[in-house]
Amino acid sequence: MTANLAIIILAAGQGTRMKSRIPKVLHPIGGRPLVGHVLTTAARLEAQHIEVVVRHERDQVVTALSKDYPDAVFIDQDDVPGTGRAVQVAIDALPGDFDGDVLVLSGDVPLLEVETLRRLIDGHRSAAAAATLLSARLDDPTGYGRVIRDDAGTVQRIVEQKDASTDEAAVTEINAGVYVFRAPELRTYLSRVGQDNAQGEMYLTTVIELLRGADQTVAAELAEDTASTFGINDRVQLAEAGRVLNDRIVRRWQREGVTVIDPATTWIDDDANLSPDVTILPNTHILRATAIAPGAIVGPDTTLVDCEVGEDAIVRRTDATLAVIGAGATVGPFSFLRPGTVLGANGKIGAYVETKNAEIGEGSKVPHLSYVGDATIGRGVNLGASTITANYDDVHKHRTEIGDEVHTGSHTVLVAPVRLGAGAKTAAGAVVRKDVPAGALAMSVAPQRNIEGWVEKNRAGTGAADAASRENSAE
16 A cells, blocks of 8 residues: 555546547546546555545446446535646545645546556655646647746746746646645645636646745656656547557557557457467457457457457457357357357357357357357257247247257257257258257258249240240250
8 A cells, every 4th residue: 555645536527628428537448438547547556545526427427437446435526616626625525634645636647557656656755845746748738738947947837728828838848637745735725726817717736836936845757658648638639548558558468478460450458358379360359358368369350348268269250249259169250249158169150140148068060140049059069051049039038948969950940949959950941949859850841832834924035934945945
């Protein structure tokens, strides 16, 4: 635990430039909302208190975060606008005797890494500073507050973009919106912050100027990685941050022994878990908590969401969600695995197959052009092309059970609820409405009837009629 530390995360803003019904801090990158990345990093610091200040769409924000971040305390900001007021209501909610350090983070700055924050806190404490801010130098600082220093290089104040003069706007050192304050000084000087600015808000940055005016030490820690300070204000910046995060994630897995053929077209969420000797082919998305075992090959053109892929499995051109793919199994191309699909070891789900809530046993195959929903399939089963489990009667879903070593003929329709016993077979075109005993052959055979001369009589003058006429004349 980082001793005597409280963390305040600012997540109250509306984010109007996002032009969205979704609060800005809930827009996702890397499988988590922006503020979720901030909370995940904050949790690694093991602070005594973690508070999230909310206001705009507060219920939506709290609902989205409460489950995954149960230790966070949500604080409501009132009608007084500004980051200064947000921090003030949060620090007022801390125990009155808390006299440690307060780390202030922004819910829309998702790329900060815990090592950067540890350096910030350590530097703050080493300098015995009343406040320490994180800064960065950007080629284009547009939109950020500028860090104004005196001739000796000492931080004097922070000027917001809309309040900056021409000379101040030309400064390239920006405020990342990340601070460490000593709690007693923060309480004292927040009470002196007014709203006399272009926005009519209580700026937290005013505390820096007030501290310097009182000859308090204000330090600044320059971020080594400028990308870590990216703030998100619109969809362009959201995409840029997403790309930076994904590049980090891909490189991390490459260093852990994963082969990524084309990092530029590979997307891996932060919660995914890959093993050494996994190979990811181009245009593949490994999303949410997907886990992939050693030796598996995934892609190209594949999306896996919350899936488990077993050792040495191959998954090609597939869309799968909440599915389990066993060791040595093959899936694809052009397969659609819906939630509840479990494919056993060395099994196969082939081309143009859709599965849902289906347990497919070890070594069993659904090779092509089939739908398998609400089914339990044993070991060593082979479903012929275009086999369908008809699981829905227009009111309820029903289950199909298929025993070990069952083989179905092409275009079999299994009308659930129905059971095929071990070793049973179906003939091509069978419509199975009743249980099939073990070892039995199910057939739906009607006598074939040929109506001679039908085409020549009813389609006279067509190519088919002419061809039939020629063949009949030759006979």
